[in-house]
Amino acid sequence: MSRFVFWPTPPQMLESAVPLYAELAVARMRLALVKLALKYRPDQPRVPTGNRDGGRWMGAGGDYSRIAANDSRKPPSVIVTPMYGADLLDPKNINTPPSPTDLKQIQSTLDKLSRGSMDDLKQLAPKAYSNYPSRLTGAMLPPSVAGYTSFAVGSRGLSRRLIVDNATGATYYTNNHYASFYHVR
Amino acid sequence: VGDAMKMIELDSTGWKSLSDFGSAVHGSLGAPPGYNTSSVDALLEAIYWDHAYADLNQSGNEPYKIIPPFTLRVINSTFAPQTVRDELLLMQRCLDESHHWFRQKWGRDVDIRLEVA
Numbered sequence: 061m062s063r064f065v066f067w068p069t070p071p072q073m074l075e076s077a078v079p080l081y082a083e084l085a086v087a088r089m090r091l092a093l094v095k096l097a098l099k100y101r102p103d104q105p106r107v108p109t110g111n112r113d114g115g116r117w118m119g120a121g122g123d124y125s126r127i128a129a130n131d132s133r134k135p136p137s138v139i140v141t142p143m144y145g146a147d148l149l150d151p152k153n154i155n156t157p158p159s160p161t162d163l164k165q166i167q168s169t170l171d172k173l174s175r176g177s178m179d180d181l182k183q184l185a186p187k188a189y190s191n192y193p194s195r196l197t198g199a200m201l202p203p204s205v206a207g208y209t210s211f212a213v214g215s216r217g218l219s220r221r222l223i224v225d226n227a228t229g230a231t232y233y234t235n236n237h238y239a240s241f242y243h244v245r
Numbered sequence: 246v247g248d249a250m251k252m253i254e255l256d257s258t259g260w261k262s263l264s265d266f267g268s269a270v271h272g273s274l275g276a277p278p279g280y281n282t283s284s285v286d287a288l289l290e291a292i293y294w295d296h297a298y299a300d301l302n303q304s305g306n307e308p309y310k311i312i313p314p315f316t317l318r319v320i321n322s323t324f325a326p327q328t329v330r331d332e333l334l335l336m337q338r339c340l341d342e343s344h345h346w347f348r349q350k351w352g353r354d355v356d357i358r359l360e361v362a
Contacts, residue, residue: 182298182301182302183302185294185295185298185302186350187289187290187294187343187346187347188342188343188346189286190285190286190289190339190342191286192284192285192286192335193284194281194283194284194287195262195263195264195283195284196264196281196283196284197283210286219277219279219280219281236279236281237279237280237281237284237287237290238281238284238286238287239281239283239284
């Protein structure tokens with residue numbers, strides 16, 4: 061059995077979860093439509109953080125030169141190509157090792173997700189996470205075709221959340237309100 | 246007490262980014278420490294999600310000074326840069342999505358609105 065099962069798919073919830081699956085399917089469809097409306101492409105690069113237009117989509121083909129040429133703070137010759145990599149979880153290197161309390165509460169959250177009772181879910185406050193990049197740091201999660209759900213971690217400190225990929229179950233942790241992320245394995 | 250719509254007016258004069266809007270929101274609502282104002286999702290939690298779940302859980306410990314129902318009304322947005330107006334429209338759209346998601350999931354909602362004038 062896997063260490064955790066992301067919400068809302070715990071097998072013990074199957075009977076009560078049928079409406080939830082329908083809701084999730086609708087939510088996914090809506091998300092897809094919204095992204096289509098926004099002409100969303102997961103592989104479309106974004107302007108790196110630190111620039112005036114940091115986080116915004118770049119033009120077709122990732123041509124940053126047009127933006128750079130219009131940015132008086134940067135010489136037009138500077139071409140910055142954002143590389144999509146692990147550092148996008150923490151572009152400013154602000155993560156510090158999680159404390160034992162953090163780890164304990166992350167595990168507790170994962171355990172609640174595994175149990176999947178409605179009371180647990182209410183306490184975990186699941187919400188759709190739209191994954192727009194932080195204007196503060198540029199941090200964002202990898203694009204997900206099914207979107208993300210965010211869950212509260214711990215009873216205090218509302219800025220600590222677990223974010224789970226609805227399709228793959230890949231899990232991330234933030235202790236600073238989405239300014240940076242840890243990959244939870 | 247507590248069920249009258251509160252109108253919170255935010256003057257966008259001088260705003261240059263989403264963070265300015267976020268700072269105004271946090272100041273008006275009295276957001277908890279540790280929150281930042283620089284991402285759409287972080288702002289949505291302060292504007293909507295935290296209130297929705299506090300209402301659902303009936304915990305009685307809303308960490309905000311202002312509790313629903315409330316309307317955030319941004320004024321003078323026509324004088325704000327286009328990027329700020331775009332961000333505000335994005336926030337409105339995301340707030341609508343959040344309302345829908347929560348209603349679909351829990352069958353209830355809280356009355357929180359964002360108006361841009």
